[in-house]
Amino acid sequence: MAKSREKTAAFHATAAVTLPVFGAMARVRVRNPEALPQEGPFILAPNHYSEIDPIVMGVAVWKSGRAPHFMAKASLWKIPVVKQILNGLKQIPVERSRTKTSGSAPMDAAAQIIEDQAGVIVYPEGTLTRDPEMWPMRGKNGAVRLAVDAGIPLIPAAHWGTHRLMPRYGRGIRPFPRKRIDVVFGAPIDLSGVTSSHSNKQVTAATAELMNSISALVGELRGLEPPKERWDPARAGQSETGRFSE
Template structure:
């Protein structure tokens, strides 16, 4: 694994997005506890915008990934907001917490409902200057070597709807804390290295306004997954397979999706 220097957010005159009190409460618990398990080092953290809307698209290979990503985003000065299944917003207490933290609901009932929520979500992100984290693979990668597999269109649809920056992210090392599909956390040795890289926004400017066209969505998704893969290759110091893994071609079901 390539060891990289830890970076901190740049200090400029422009202010970062305010981080609501509820995030501070969670951070005072989660960040120190996770710090006992992992030493998170961030590379190219300045690629994450200081303010304004963005879509952050990370790779996904263990169940603990969301904590890794949330801690990294928090340390870079932005509140970590995820896309979450619409049904979760109807759960008492949990739903209120999701709404209070500005998480983004995603419909899974029909394509028309999903399309309406994509429009509403993108408009809300722009209006409030918020970012959202979307796993483009939709679930843990099925690729045997834990490389990014074929992506879904949820992240690029959001980005293309309103021209929001689409930012790739990759991290590596979380599998030493929790194995893929694992349920147990490895406590020893403590503070395992997890390296995070944030890439420059993916250029999909030529596809903006074409979010309803399958060919444009496929092209944008391919560009995004390629950008994530390049970041991960650098972190792992090895090359990914030439052909991206497609679960359907290998008789695998894609379950546990977090986005359409």
């Protein structure tokens, strides 16, 4: 089975160290783990509001039976412990400002992981949310395009509680008292009839649907109704809310 091949010795060794240490700082509770395919490739798209999010989502994916692979911003590689983990497990750094030369490298690496029948975790916002209330902001189209090109499931996900362990834009971890972090996986986004053309409005519409689904999952974990509009960083300085209607 694909899941047995992808859980390599490196993953098991990392899990043997990471899970007890992280578990001493936080209890990760996973809701609806059966929504994650138990074999075959997939794209998992979660919300993002703390630098420690990748470790949290990695723990959740591992506990759900799969090995986590990330497309995450390259600045995460500047955190010493995180850098060692990400490099050892062949994760995928994405530079915030990409050149023509480097821009295709993350997508090529992700495509190879997908070809190997593994799953890739993509943060569709591209960075930590700037929404003042930490709701997901407007997403980028990369997750949808990658899923459409590969013809694989695109699964929204959400978590809540990581900001108590490492605050947004914070660098220090607050391990005491032990935190509770909730993670939930949602139903796959319907991508039937969507093509990945750069000018295709369907991709943008599917990305909006993805972000709405992620926001709904975040609202489920927070016990709150998510805003009907996504925060748009490009417009934040031009309006009082900076929110973008989908």
